[in-house]
Structures are given as structure tokens and as C-alpha cells.
Amino acid sequence: MxxxxxxxxxxxxxxxxxxxxxxxxxxxxxxxxxxxxxxxxxxxxxxxxxxxxxxxxxxxxxxxxxxxxxxxxxxxxxxxxxxxxxxxxxxxxxxxxxxxxxxxxxxxxxxxxxxxxxxxxxxxxxxxxxxxxxxxxxxxxxxxxxxxxxxxxxxxxxxxxxxxxxxxQPIHGGDGDPRGESPQTVYKMTPYERYDAAEGFGLREMRGEGRERSWEHEDIDAKTVVLGITHRGDAVGYPVEQVQNVGGVVSDTVGGLDVLIVSSRDDIHGFEDPGYKFEFREGMLYGDGAKWDTTTGRSDDGRTLARVPSRRLYAFAWQDDHGPKSFYGLT
Incomplete structure (x- = not known):
């Protein structure tokens, strides 16, 4: 480290x-x-x-x-x-x-x-x-x-x-701000958007200082968004692209916990797997005779999937903690 x-x-x-x-x-x-x-x-x-x-x-x-x-x-x-x-x-x-x-x-x-x-x-x-x-x-x-x-x-x-x-609510900006700036000015996203769009990663890319870093995976970028789940000593990171490549739905097991990973657009969510077969049809998630909201885990017949504790982060940060073999769908 x-x-x-x-x-x-x-x-x-x-x-x-x-x-x-x-x-x-x-x-x-x-x-x-x-x-x-x-x-x-x-x-x-x-x-x-x-x-x-x-x-x-x-x-x-x-x-x-x-x-x-x-x-x-x-x-x-x-x-x-x-x-x-x-x-x-x-x-x-x-x-x-x-x-x-x-x-x-x-x-x-x-x-x-x-x-x-x-x-x-x-x-x-x-x-x-x-x-x-x-x-x-x-x-x-x-x-x-x-x-x-x-x-x-x-x-x-x-x-x-x-x-x-x-x-x-914002802490700075607006009434009483010592510089008279608005919250929109204080909390501008320009430097962070520039970093997110850049090819590199880490402090060196963010601030122009720090060590050079390399990335060996050819399947995903270092700044691919990953949903990471750990349970009982096991750890699996689910890259957005890999989940979407298999239809947006993954049923898996992490440390004995059955999980359901769903991804549509740029979102990715993890729930406890109830054992139903889920699939996306015309952008909507269906399973067990119901339509499910991928954001909330709620169905149109009143059921709710239990969300699992997870981390949402870039692939390089997940690999730093759990190693290059901890990704779902990568060799």
C-alpha cells in the first residue's frame, strides 16, 4: 500500500x-x-x-x-x-x-x-x-x-x-458567503469532470503530481465503474460493461450470499437474489410475473428486493484492494 x-x-x-x-x-x-x-x-x-x-x-x-x-x-x-x-x-x-x-x-x-x-x-x-x-x-x-x-x-x-x-444542503455559498459567491459557483464540478474524462487516473492525473501508474487489463478501463460486494471474506467487483454485455442481469454468489446485479444505462445496483429469473425487455426489468424498478428494487405488485451493502467505485481502486482476479466476467 x-x-x-x-x-x-x-x-x-x-x-x-x-x-x-x-x-x-x-x-x-x-x-x-x-x-x-x-x-x-x-x-x-x-x-x-x-x-x-x-x-x-x-x-x-x-x-x-x-x-x-x-x-x-x-x-x-x-x-x-x-x-x-x-x-x-x-x-x-x-x-x-x-x-x-x-x-x-x-x-x-x-x-x-x-x-x-x-x-x-x-x-x-x-x-x-x-x-x-x-x-x-x-x-x-x-x-x-x-x-x-x-x-x-x-x-x-x-x-x-x-x-x-x-x-x-450546501455548506458554503449564498447568503452570508464571505466572497459573495453562490453555491453553484462554490461547488463547481469543472476540475472533477476534467479528471473523469481524462485517460489517466490517480493523483497524478488529478493534480499533476504523484507516482506514475499503469493499467494491465485490456477488457476494461481503469476508470470503469464497478459495483463491489464483499461478504464473509469473498469479494467480487461487477464492472458496468460486463453486466450489460450479458443482458444487464447477473445472478451470482459472493461468500455464500446470493446476489442479483442489474444495470441499465449507467446505473448499477445489487440486491439479494430472490431466486426468480429476471430479464430486461424493452428497457424494463421483468421477473416472476412482475415488472421491477431497477433503482428502488420495487415491483408493480408491491414487493421489494433487499439491497445488499456495496461499494461503487472505479476499477483501479477496486483492484488495489482486492486484486486483478476479483472482477466478474474477466479472465
Missing amino acids: HIQDVLPRDAIPSVDDPTFGTEYIGDDDDDVIVVETTPARAYPVRILSYHEIVNDMLGDSDRIESGRCSPGDSTDESRPVAVTWCPICASAVVYDRRVDDRVLTFGTSGKLADDALVMYDRETESEWKQPLGKAIKGPLDGHELSVVPASVISWEQFRSDYPDGIVL
Whole structure:
């Protein structure tokens, strides 16, 4: 594992007191990380690219902006989570913040491990590799965080599929901004869009510094989007292209867990496999006599597939943690 210091600790500030509303500052095609709590919460990548970590508490309705929405009483028990995003790895993972009966609060360490965000917890100052969710230094070295089921979809899709859902509000910009800038100006995506479109990957491509890296797979690019699932010591990464090449539906087993992977357009989702035969017909997913929404896992007859905990990230970051033979459909 290659570790390097890039910025001072907390130079990229985490969001520790998030607020939510119904209005979003960005574009319809912006990606958001979705946690299916009540109401569903969207965490825009546009905002996360500038903060990387949101320390949140599911089941807490007190942080919803007054007058912006009326979600009602949440039915969820309180659950402390960290919604995390590494722009270099395009790594979106939601973690439970509880470790050994202790609730941790995460910040950015300023370090990268294999070009991936290294978080630290403020309670023990242990350092954690973000895509892996594992402590790599400090008193909690070797401990792993539990992954919370989540998905990545567009803001437009979120508003359609979760009409009562709420969205993380910007921290900077607007009224009171010291520079008088709007949230749209503060949270511009130009440098991240440039990186995503570039052929290279890693810190060197993002900032013009750091080590040169190579990519040996000919079947997929280093920045192919992968849905990674780990269970009981097994790990399989499902590249979007490989899933779509076999019709958009994959039934597989990871560490004894039967999973169903579905991908249409640029989205990819993982659910527990109920044992039905699924197939796409004219862009719609069908199985067991019902039509299923690939984003939510809901059927038109009232059933819902259980979403599995997963990571959504670039292929190079998945390989860094799990090796070149951990991909589905690649030799």
C-alpha cells in the first residue's frame, strides 16, 4: 500500500452538522448517493467532492431545514453513518460509524493510500482507507466498518423515484458567503469532470503530481465503474460493461450470499437474489410475473428486493484492494 501526504489534516472539511431540504443547487444529471431511510436522503456528489465525508445520523429529523420540507416523523431508529466519497477513485461508500460500542466521527487526514482518501476518526485518531473501510494505522488498526446499503443515481431519477426524499444542503455559498459567491459557483464540478474524462487516473492525473501508474487489463478501463460486494471474506467487483454485455442481469454468489446485479444505462445496483429469473425487455426489468424498478428494487405488485451493502467505485481502486482476479466476467 502506497501512502502519501498531500494536504494538512481537515484541509478538506467534513460536514458534521448536515441539513436537508427539498431543493437542490445542481443539475438534473448530477449523481447523488442515496440512503433509503425515511424519508430517503440524497447526498450530491457535487457537494461531496468538496467535503468528502458527511457525518450523519439516520432517524434524526431535527436537521431538516425548517419550512423547506415536511417529512413527518422518521420510522428509523437512530443510526450514525458516514457518507463518504473519494473523487479520485469515484468511490461512494456509506459506513456505519459504530465500532466496538463507540460512535466515531470521521474527518479527512490529508493522506492518500493507493490514491484513495484516507479518513481518520477524531476519537482515536486511527486512519482508515476509504474504499476499503478498514483502519490501516492507529489504535483501531485492522478494524473494519460495516457498509450500509446505498445507491448512486442521478438527481432527476432520485426526485422521480423518491418524491418525498430530501437532499443535503450546501455548506458554503449564498447568503452570508464571505466572497459573495453562490453555491453553484462554490461547488463547481469543472476540475472533477476534467479528471473523469481524462485517460489517466490517480493523483497524478488529478493534480499533476504523484507516482506514475499503469493499467494491465485490456477488457476494461481503469476508470470503469464497478459495483463491489464483499461478504464473509469473498469479494467480487461487477464492472458496468460486463453486466450489460450479458443482458444487464447477473445472478451470482459472493461468500455464500446470493446476489442479483442489474444495470441499465449507467446505473448499477445489487440486491439479494430472490431466486426468480429476471430479464430486461424493452428497457424494463421483468421477473416472476412482475415488472421491477431497477433503482428502488420495487415491483408493480408491491414487493421489494433487499439491497445488499456495496461499494461503487472505479476499477483501479477496486483492484488495489482486492486484486486483478476479483472482477466478474474477466479472465
